[in-house]
Amino acid sequence: MNKPIPTWEPLSPEVLADQLGTYDRMRAACALAESPRGVTLFRHADVVAAASDPKTFSSATSARRAVPNAIDPPEHAAWRGLIDPFFAPAHMAALEPRVSAIAQALVAALPRGAVVDAVSEIGAPFAVRAQTEWLGWQGIEDELLSWMADNHAATRSGDRARTAAVAAAFDEIIRAQLRRRRESGATPPTDPTTALLATTFDGHPLDEADIVSILRNWTAGDLGSLAAALGVVVRFLATHPDVQQHLRAHPEGLAAAIDEMLRIDDPFLVNRRVTTADVRIGDHELAAGTRVYLNWTSANRDEAVFGDPEAYQPERNAPDNLVYGVGIHACPGRPLATMELVVAVRALLQATPSIEPAPGVEPVRETYPLGGWRRVPVRLR
Numbered sequence: 001m002n003k004p005i006p007t008w009e010p011l012s013p014e015v016l017a018d019q020l021g022t023y024d025r026m027r028a029a030c031a032l033a034e035s036p037r038g039v040t041l042f043r044h045a046d047v048v049a050a051a052s053d054p055k056t057f058s059s060a061t062s063a064r065r066a067v068p069n070a071i072d073p074p075e076h077a078a079w080r081g082l083i084d085p086f087f088a089p090a091h092m093a094a095l096e097p098r099v100s101a102i103a104q105a106l107v108a109a110l111p112r113g114a115v116v117d118a119v120s121e122i123g124a125p126f127a128v129r130a131q132t133e134w135l136g137w138q139g140i141e142d143e144l145l146s147w148m149a150d151n152h153a154a155t156r157s158g159d160r161a162r163t164a165a166v167a168a169a170f171d172e173i174i175r176a177q178l179r180r181r182r183e184s185g186a187t188p189p190t191d192p193t194t195a196l197l198a199t200t201f202d203g204h205p206l207d208e209a210d211i212v213s214i215l216r217n218w219t220a221g222d223l224g225s226l227a228a229a230l231g232v233v234v235r236f237l238a239t240h241p242d243v244q245q246h247l248r249a250h251p252e253g254l255a256a257a258i259d260e261m262l263r264i265d266d267p268f269l270v271n272r273r274v275t276t277a278d279v280r281i282g283d284h285e286l287a288a289g290t291r292v293y294l295n296w297t298s299a300n301r302d303e304a305v306f307g308d309p310e311a312y313q314p315e316r317n318a319p320d321n322l323v324y325g326v327g328i329h330a331c332p333g334r335p336l337a338t339m340e341l342v343v344a345v346r347a348l349l350q351a352t353p354s355i356e357p358a359p360g361v362e363p364v365r366e367t368y369p370l371g372g373w374r375r376v377p378v379r380l381r
């Protein structure tokens, strides 16, 4: 039987005011729903099935080249072979002390006893400083912070000309970094940006456009995701003093704990696919060429897999956690993101006896294209 697909308005003010609650209600009522933007999959099994079938659910969703995000098999595997080594354990271990120093300095400078916004005063500056340290882009932190704000506002506005202008501005930031290295003569700095310039693909140096695209995917989206992820984690710690105290005594459990906090309130909402053939999902038929949204945030709260979505159970839920995706496009930056988040939270816990919600100041939820929190007022003791 081919049932009509229910409709919804994912960017209506009502949905944006309560993304998590809406996804919970949608998931309980229907496996998928349609809007003029495409069809959204809400349930864990359907999201995993689509992400695991790149032949039917292609990532080539826009005309713009995005390496490796929008590339399908077989070409995709070669790009991942090139990209994944940048996140190898030895590189992450070498970077960790430098990121740790950044986190400790940032936390040391935060006021005690006053209201601190965990997103704009911890998450965003930490994400930008850690990423610029990793890539060797020191000195442009303020430029990147103001770009992040412009990018978010442009995406929310839905104005294509504005988003295109912001994207072009970011490409220019990247090209300036590439020029700086090319002009630095025989001894460019040793960092991943220089390494990418020296990398070959099929025996040839990479096209400038591909280098820019790779660097864009390592920075543009992920600065926002990291900042938002820290907001979610700090909010969880502030509102769950028992978990906070446990982690103070057992910091070795931080990586698993952070993954679980992000599962409960995943700030990385959706990724797109386009169907290459007619495909059946439950009682519904999607025609070839349908734009599909994999809703990670909803799938990560699916009662069929996790029981009570709010229940904090790091070990039990780890195997099904979709915060970093699944399938061939699963996040290559996961080791970096995890290291950065662990280092930041460890610095916060080590430098304070307690993190509490700031009395009398309400937190504010974030809206599409991100989830989690826009403002998380906390008080550090």
Ligand code: HEM
Binding pocket: 051, 059, 067, 068, 069, 070, 080, 217, 218, 219, 222, 225, 226, 229, 268, 271, 272, 296, 322, 323, 324, 325, 326, 328, 329, 330, 331, 332, 333, 334, 336, 337
């Ligand atoms: C908390 C932080 C992060 C979250 C929640 C996150 C989440 C994700 C998810 C869900 C995907 C799957 C996309 C899909 O299936 O279409 C993905 C892919 C990707 N992520 Fe991350 N990510 C984070 C941080 C990072 C960082 C720090 C980097 C790099 C520096 C990175 C680079 C990428 C790239 C390049 C892809 C595309 C992989 C491919 O298409 O093969 N991410 N990420």
